[in-house]
Amino acid sequence: MTLIHFAILLPVIAAVFIGVLYRYYKDVHLGWFVLPVPVLIVAYLFTLIPTVSSNQVIFESMQFMPRIGMNFDVYIDGLSLLFAILISGIGALVVLYSIGYLSHYEKLGNFYVYLLIFMTAMLGVVLNDNVLMLYLFWELTSISSFLLIAFWFNRERSIYGAQKSMLITMFGGFLMLGGFISLSLITDTFSIRGMMEQIPAIQENALAPLAIILILFGAFTKSAQFPFYVWLPDAMEAPTPVSAYLHSATMVKAGLYVVARFTPLFAFSELWVWAILLIGLVTLVWAAFNAVKQDDLKAVLAFSTVSQLGLIMSLLGIGALGVHSGASEQVFTIAVVAAVFHLINHATFKGALFMIIGIVDHETGTRSLKRLGGLMTIMPISFTMTVITSLSMAGIPPFNGFLSKELFLEAMFSISEADFSVLADVSVLFPILAIVGSIFTLVYSIILIRGIFLGKTQPETPKEPKEAPMLMLISPIVLTVLVIVFGLFPNILSGTIIDPAAMGILNTSEPLNTEISHWHGWDSPALWGTVAIVVIGALMYLFRNTWMPVYRFGNKIFTINNLYDQGLMYSRLGAEKITDGYMSGYIRSYLVYIFTGFAVLAVITMINTDMTFEWDTASAITIPEVAIMLIILAALIAILVTASRMVSIIMFSVIGFSLSLLFVFFRAVDLALTQLAVEAILTSLFLLAFFHLPKRARHEERKRFRLNNMIISVAVGATSIIFGIAAYSNRLFDSISQFYIDNVYDLASGGNMVNVILVDFRGMDTLFETLVFGLAGLGVFILLRLRVNRKGENEFEEHA
Amino acid sequence: MEILVIILAGILIGASVYLMLSKSLLRIIIGTGVLSHGILLMLLTMGGLKRGGIPVLDDSVQSYSDPLPQAMLLTVIVITFALTAYMLVIAIRVYKELGTDNVENMKGVPRDDD
Amino acid sequence: MNLKSTLKKLGYAKVHKQMNDVFLKYTAKVVFLIIITFSINLFFSGHYTPGGGFVGGLLAAAAIVLLLLAYDLKTINKMIPFDHKWLIALGLTLSVFVPLVLMIFGQPFFTHQALYIELPIFGEVPIHTAVFFDVGVYITVAATTLLIITLLATEQAMSDSEGADRS
Structure with a gap:
């Protein structure tokens, strides 16, 4: 984390505070708070000019995800510095201009947050040495551009223009990512400078033309070159400061930057x-x-x-x-x-x-x-x-x-x-x-x-x-x-x-x-x-009146715009048709697809792979465990046959609690604890929801219906058993568990391996899991409280 | 032991499929819960059972149970909890709005598109 | 109150009458303290012995559920005077923030650090950045569980009053 990294990230950091400021200082135009950001950046960049113009380059590395080679490596030479100065300089002028252009009544908070995100994204594109990071920032420019074009989102033209620009530039961006990946396959690095050193290797490789075409797609779509330019005129629905900034001075030049950057390479x-x-x-x-x-x-x-x-x-x-x-x-x-x-x-x-x-x-x-x-x-x-x-x-x-x-x-x-x-x-x-x-x-x-x-x-x-x-x-x-x-x-x-x-x-x-x-x-x-x-x-x-009629001869049907519109319409219709073909609207059909698919695929896999079954290594069978397993079976049968909802719920809890007991026997103490807590809360949840639940636990079902279900479930159950035993008796490669066991103290200085894996070794998974958990909570909130009011708007009910 | 547990897990999974294919909302919810229980058991068994002490560092212990499935399953348990709660609430809302808990009847309930 | 009404709906009126509120409330208080202490203990010892953010958070929520059963929703809302949604946001922010802060110290994303410091009474105490991450997990899990439960309880209380109006 150096000053340069900070300068790139400054707009996004500022965006966080801008959102807060907007709530509390309504009297001052928000633009005045935003203005110092680009001014500071441009001032800082000017101090770099002497270094760069004396033929030196600045390289600052920051590890982000070193394992996959994705590092935030800032590389500044004349080319990137020029772009960076343009971005922040014009940015400052545009912010100043927007203070006059946008009135207090507009959603200024949104506007400036998007604009600041764009600033960081654009600086990130031009000051990066790592192509993966470049791509990341590149897509961020597309997203912020989309948001800014759709700033007046209740106008139909704005939405159309925003969607068009997004579809076209993201299409190109995605292809460009393919180009970057094929380049890194050739050179085994994600660094542009690293690639520059291997030009002969790229020259000989058969993947090179593919990489060139894909990267050019990205550059041409972004820089609105023929025939992809169609999105730019529609992007003019954005507020004029945005058009001046994104769609004229900076973002559309990102494509030029990529072409210029990769010219020595290609x-x-x-x-x-x-x-x-x-x-x-x-x-x-x-x-x-x-x-x-x-x-x-x-x-x-x-x-x-x-x-x-x-x-x-x-x-x-x-x-x-x-x-x-x-x-x-x-x-x-x-x-x-x-x-x-x-x-x-x-x-x-x-x-x-x-x-x-x-x-x-x-x-x-x-x-x-x-x-x-x-x-x-x-x-x-x-x-x-x-x-x-x-x-x-x-x-x-x-x-x-x-x-x-x-x-x-x-x-x-x-x-x-x-x-x-x-x-x-x-x-x-x-x-x-x-x-x-x-x-x-x-x-x-x-x-x-x-x-x-x-x-x-x-x-x-x-x-x-x-x-x-x-x-x-x-x-x-x-x-x-x-x-x-x-x-x-x-x-x-x-x-x-x-x-x-x-x-x-x-x-x-x-x-x-x-x-x-x-x-x-x-x-x-x-x-x-x-x-x-x-x-x-x-x-x-x-003499324009004499030759202007030439425009009337243009073909009105085979224009690029029409091509885009028709293509979009037909792909949507096609997608609808395909989706309607298998989405019947019955949850049962989907489950049938999933489970039959699972059973069929598992059987095919097992036939095609050479699997052996052995259970000599299995551990001893003890009476208490078998007893618990029998309890689980009994509870399961009760759930299957009962029509009473209370019995279903209680039997379900019985299974859960028995499971946590089993975990104790299986030396999984953390699991047992968690399962116990979850089961207690889940049971009380079911009881709380009891009154709202349907009165009966099962419906009358025809015999044929039940028979079908039974065949599928027996098939799934049987395949899982065979699959499980096969997987248990075959080990294709060593488990990574030993690494965690060996390093739990040296690398993470912890003792409980399960928890250390959760918060340290695989912390990212846990982070996202927590996110899912929190979202589920918010989802519950929305499901219970959101109502459509008489005007057709969504609103939240408040209870005392 | 492992084989027994795998068979139990298979039975749980099979039964959960049967429950999920039925028409009633409550049975579908309980079915997903049972499915996750089956999968929990199945995955835990894959690493072998009772192969060592509990996976907490201890100088006197020579070998430990496999900590990796345990860590992964811990997240499974927690996520399943969130999922079950979420489905429960969906069921409540659906039952309130549509007045039926029969999933076969839910399609074709007229939407007000105007 | 909720358990009561649930039981009432089921026709266990007799049970309801026999239930001793004072006894339940008093026991709930004591047990609540025990569970919450256990939850915090589990959380902090999680790095070395079984426990951790998930279990800790769930147990904390479970303890509050117990109070909810013994008392009613108003007491719970008085006890935790924040919006649970804000707590979820706080927990998530903390979880994201810790790995990000680590980056400032020149470490790759999600590389935790451990420090050992001397404290007067406790002796050598390890300060582990993973703990801060786990605090985020703890808060999120506890707050989400709590949110779901209080929402359902409110829903229940509402239909109770509606039912009372009708009859």
Whole structure:
């Protein structure tokens, strides 16, 4: 447990207290209590920058479950530090923004607890060296994202979006776990650094392609790549601070992080390189194309986010190509630097844009482009910020988006010039796709500015528009200022953050010394690419009425969304059909399945295994024990024949008490004690419940019914006897009991082996058992007290 | 001895199946209780009976009974208690709400879905 | 009161009349003390001799059941003035907390520690972190059992009053 571990867990720890604070300080907006958490973390992370930028890595191990290799090992290099700073930095701004955005009447306690859980989960993903822990935190991000999307859970769209995002990202996450496990099968370690040392072994192993595909599934679903992007637009039902934070700046970049992290490991594989590169480009173009036709502002931004994620993904693909073909070539370094730089830039301008859209939504009551317009004079600050950030997004100088877009184009152009035999035929496509995607980006950026702020003032907004309060403006202003600063002085980032991160992706220790410049000379193809984008983009915007109808030709049936909906519906119907096939609703049928299944399986097992029966080792038979056993038999027969409930209950107790006597004879004192206590309490329970129980203990049953039951029970009884004797007389391997007997004092310094096994050796089992026990108690409470009241709501009855 | 106990356990298990397959709620509850008793005996016997002293550290004792089944069975006893209590309460609630303790009749009791 | 009503329902009115409340109550008090002491003793000696959290908790609950039979629900509720559900939560929290705290000391999850300290009267006393975990188990088991029993008893008391109203 070091400071770093504490920093990762701090949000979750804080979440516990936030829940309590929420109850007692209703007057102060809960966000003010939450705000210090990300601020503290980001401050701490900044102190790590000097260490990391001087090419050192930080590694702190904490044992969690060492036996299965699941340790909380924190590993910080440039890449993880960059992500961690983004997560906590944007997190702080989002919390600040949410104080203005969410009113006191919302369920603030839930909101901030989910948000804090997400923060820990995300930090855990990017700062982990252990893939199992990474997966654990990865799924935690999916869960917290689900909860946050469904924050307004009485809206149908929210539930739909939350479920969709959960199903898709968890599907990918689960496949990714499969990938991690196959990787660890190859390398025999769960540590990413450990895997890095065994790249040749991975290269030769036949499992490697499987691992690659599975891990890519995880990354692509999380980072909303084609065709899995469909969940992201629906996730926009979340409150806007959440969209800005999770679905634009951080969580969706977890996929990029995994791809970047595993690139040195998998770059040997062409599959890895091409999958990233092509899927990234397809996503870039497709999503940018779709963003133009959206009417909802948040939908525009959602598609824009998808497209930008595709852009970064394709850049990582080029970087991977570089590692694949022998590294250190200038082109590929540029691509990786561009990827990292664009990652930062995207977080700044997209985060700001989301917040501004949130402001517009908050102040006018609508997000529909058709109902907005002419807000420039009413909301001058928002307008200025939108212009700056949108232009940055479109890649217009002098903002930061321009610089990374230039680097992107440069990388795309140089890849077509570079000499790859595989690429020769298609290489010219890459810059073209890049430019097409960027043109659409420019078009929707202009639509954003024009649609909200220019043109005629629309009179029919649901609310009277006004400029947002200062509280809500601070966060987007900070981000917008960053857009400008990074645009003018990009090299404050290059040495401190970008280079270490890029070196983390390329897995080299040679300093890169990147210089990001604004001007590359007249002969730079990227310059002409930008010019082409601006000119064509502007023309396309001006003549949009002539080509916009193209969207109508789209096939409405074979869309990915439809595929998802239909797939979900049919899998549900199919599951229902199968379930209805065997779930008859009669408890008896289920018991019949279970018991006949048991008998049949036991018989099959016994036939197929070579079992011997021997009872020479059995211990001596003594009279008192036999007597007790006879009592048990007699009580059993009484239960079977009686129709009186009192007799049944008493005979049942007789069996229990006799059993505890037997335990004494069998040297099981703890068992005897426990059985005695349980039996006493159970009997009094039965007596307490006596009045409420049915009057008669058995019903009239037809002969055939009884005969069937008898056959099944005799079969089960007989199989258990044979099975028991067989199991008793055969020992396939040594018992682990001897270990407990030998170590009870040395390891656990106890004397009573049974209790030491319970609380120490197998303490985890006991923990969960206690949990089950407690839950049973709460279940009883609910069963006895919960009633449906007249309004159809559940409520608890209170008795004096 | 072990063989005798296993046979007794088998009889308990068989009888419990018969009880659980019947129609009456109370018999089903008692059936689960009896089943757990049978299983307790069965599992305890698997490690051999009376093979040494009680599993509490003592310098004068050379061999101990197998402590592992005992520890596991202790949790079985406690969980069975929780389970039986829970089932008992379910039975009470069901009997109150539906007015019948015949499990065959419970299906088809109209739900108010409106 | 519950046993009485149960017996009454069964038609053992005579038994009811013969039952000496004072005697029962007095005996219950004494026996309660004996059982509860035994339960605590079992709990603490559990690490070295038979006993432990489960048995201890169950016996503690059993002792209270005895009181419930001799007195009535109100007395029990007065005796334990907390919500049993909170006690369950407390016990569970303790059980989870102990292994987690151990992690802070750099140990893997669920590795207990033992210390030996000198006390004035008792001499050398082992302090075992497993005991704290077992306390959680004890509380949860006792509270859950108690919750179930008091719930059933309340249910019974309710129907008793309903039955009385009807007749």
